[in-house]
Amino acid sequence: MAKRSKAVAKRGRTAPKPPKVAPGELLTLFDFVRYAVSRFTEAKLVFAHGTTDPVAEAAFLVCETLHLIPISSRLLRPRA
Numbered sequence: 001m002a003k004r005s006k007a008v009a010k011r012g013r014t015a016p017k018p019p020k021v022a023p024g025e026l027l028t029l030f031d032f033v034r035y036a037v038s039r040f041t042e043a044k045l046v047f048a049h050g051t052t053d054p055v056a057e058a059a060f061l062v063c064e065t066l067h068l069i070p071i072s073s074r075l076l077r078p079r080a
Contacts, residue, residue, distance in 0.1 A: 018039060021035065029063075029066075033055070033059050033062050034058075036061065037058045040057060041054055045057075
């Protein structure tokens with residue numbers, strides 16, 4: 001009985017859908033990292049184990065997904 005009531009409670013809440021990305025909009029690694037950073041920021045994620053900011057986390061996840069050596073998030077920041 002408890003499981004059923006939890007299932008009913010979950011139906012009322014719907015997770016927001018991510019914004020649609022047009023085909024060909026994400027072409028480079030930087031595009032994917034930038035998109036991930038915007039989604040992480042929108043979700044108000046907290047970073048603690050290994051990374052301290054959304055840029056580092058996004059760079060790590062994109063590179064790991066593509067089986068690449070993770071790039072330094074410093075390379076993604078604009079130079080002053």
